[in-house]
Amino acid sequence: MVELLQWGRAGRAELQGQAVAGRHIAVLVQKHEQGRLIQESLRAAGVAGARQGQDSxxxxxxxxxxxxxxxxxxxxxxxxxxxxxxxxxxxxxxxxxxxxxxxxxxxxxxxxxxxxxxxxxxxxxxxxxxxxxxxxxxxxxxxxxxxxxxxxxxxxxxxxxxxxxxxxxxxxxxxxxxxxxxxxxxxxxxxxxxxLLRLESDADLVQILTIHSAKGLQFPIVFCPFLWSDEPGRKDAGPVICHDPDDPLTLLADFGSPRQEALRQIAREEEAAERRRLLYVALTRAQYRLVLHLPEGLGQQSPLAGLLGGGGKDFSWRVALEGLAAAAGDAVAVVSLDDRAEAPRWTGNTAPEKVRAASFTRHLHMGWRVGSFTALSSGGRGERPDYDDTIPAPDPLSGPGPVAFPRGAQAGICLHSILQRWNPQRGEEDLLVHIDTALQRYGFSTQWRQDLRQWLPAVAATPLWQG
Missing domain, CATH: 1.10.486.10 (PCRA; domain 4)
Known part of the structure; x- marks a missing residue:
């Protein structure tokens, strides 16, 4: 990453005519602890990074x-x-x-x-x-x-x-x-x-966020340093939480029933499926370049290893990736990190641009007076156009109901945020709290409050499959 930033400063790495900078780069991690580790490592290398998450x-x-x-x-x-x-x-x-x-x-x-x-x-x-x-x-x-x-x-x-x-x-x-x-x-x-923690600066910061947080987002350049991890999220002892095999819409918590081991296997399969979904999210966030860090000898049981052809103790990242690179042509490159005694360090702009305050030459009249709109507009040239007349009429097909809600990625993130945080068991009051928070955070009018109050419970109650 440091070399990429150095290339951008030297004019050797550009994105659509712009030199590559920290704002073009995102680092995706699986856990907040990994995010903290990455931020500390970047700081040690002189790179400013902003970690986004749910920390208070x-x-x-x-x-x-x-x-x-x-x-x-x-x-x-x-x-x-x-x-x-x-x-x-x-x-x-x-x-x-x-x-x-x-x-x-x-x-x-x-x-x-x-x-x-x-x-x-x-x-x-x-x-x-x-x-x-x-x-x-x-x-x-x-x-x-x-x-x-x-x-x-x-x-x-x-x-x-x-x-x-x-x-x-x-x-x-x-x-x-x-x-x-x-x-x-x-x-x-x-x-x-x-x-929640705020970003510490508006400067060119490398973004550090979890894969969960990156859903629906894209970044020019993405680094994924931990996709090789095969650490299971669930333990092989203690209570088991999974979906009921006889009623997939019901979540079970088993504290020691006769079928606990069978349910534990279901829990492992559900976890593996979720890890594969997160792998897909991580691999599809980059617009121009995706960089994976894969340590040889580790992660043989990870979802990424399975995607590349299996796993097991004899699995080799280099062999698997070289086969992929041969089939993909110039789209994939396999590079070994140099065995350097000291990692490169980013020094930023060594010669900051000199700036000078603008000179103010106007004369301001400091006296006070009482005026009117008529007096202020007396020097105007004729009638000004009524810009309200230029606003297009609503689409006759988009009447009241869910289809009238604004479209686009921001609207999708807003609705996803509400559904992700709302607990239906806490009732309508909890739903309204999350609706108000999301509408304010993502810039939508509060006039949608009652509509979302009606639509979202219906969405949550809709069966995902038959049988």
Missing amino acids: VFASAEAEDLERILLAIAEPGNDGRLRAALATPLWGKDARELEDMRLNDTLETAVWERVDAYRRRWERDGCMAMFRQWLQGEQVMGRMLLWSDGERRMTNLLHLVELLHQEEQAQGPGREALLRWFARQRQAPVGSEEH
Whole structure:
């Protein structure tokens, strides 16, 4: 990937006339842990990557550190809480500085006075004003952005304080109530869409996402580093969850019945089928280039190995892929990674473009006056066209009902999001919550709320087959 980015910067790799950049690349993984591993590896190579998933910002390390800081500011006289807050990466005091404070009353008093000033600001002006004063007074941003993942951490911190401010505005002033709310979110970090981790930048970031999340999406270049994995998702012991062979629409949970082993085999077959479906999704997301990383000697029982001709202990990725490449011509290439002592590192643009602020030469009249629409439009030239007349009439075939819902990939993702998250057993209230969230997130009018309320239960209740 680093070499591909270097080729793009040198003009050797282009996509439709544009140099290949991070925004053209996606890395698909099977689990969120793999996504974290890829992001750390890219960061070590100097490549900025954005991991997309369902992680809550309240589950981040910054949430834990911020809670300690808020508790210390709320009660500056508690020496244990204060030292725990000072030792967090956000505040940045090391063991030597903490020991110097313990031995030097002047230093300790200076720190206590600053913390007490933050407390008074919180009482007077609220959490957000206190946070901004603390951020500047402790030089937090400048220190954090020196770290390799500083942008990620700073994004999490600002996101958390924004959520605190929203809650404070909703419930009114009161430190204790706000701290209890924050503690509840930390203990059970499963909330609304606004609690999910945000992208840390709008720059040319490599996207890292799960194969599940990539359904319905396409990317110019896709890397799949873990398709060789043959690790089973279900255990060979304990309860078995599968579909009832006598009623395929019913899900069973078997905790030890006489037919548990037979059901376990059905569960294995269902899991294998799901893994094959995910393999298909991963292999069909790339528009121009798909890159697979396949370690020889591993993954012989994976779905990809089965797709390439079998598996077993004698299976060889190179042999299977060279046969595929011979049949595919120039469409497939098999390349061995170099045995280099050090991997290449991306250095970005070494000479950033120099920019200069535009000069403003107009003269603005600073006086105020009361005007009217008639006066403002008096200099117009005749009647302006009525653009509403140019809007085409609705298709007479698309009357009320599901066919009237907007078409396109965005609409499909919106409906898929609702059906994926809605639990029919929780009733209509749960459905309406997910409808409202999806319509807002994907930019559709709330006028579809009642229509979706009627259509989607009918979709969920439709049998998939007869017999």
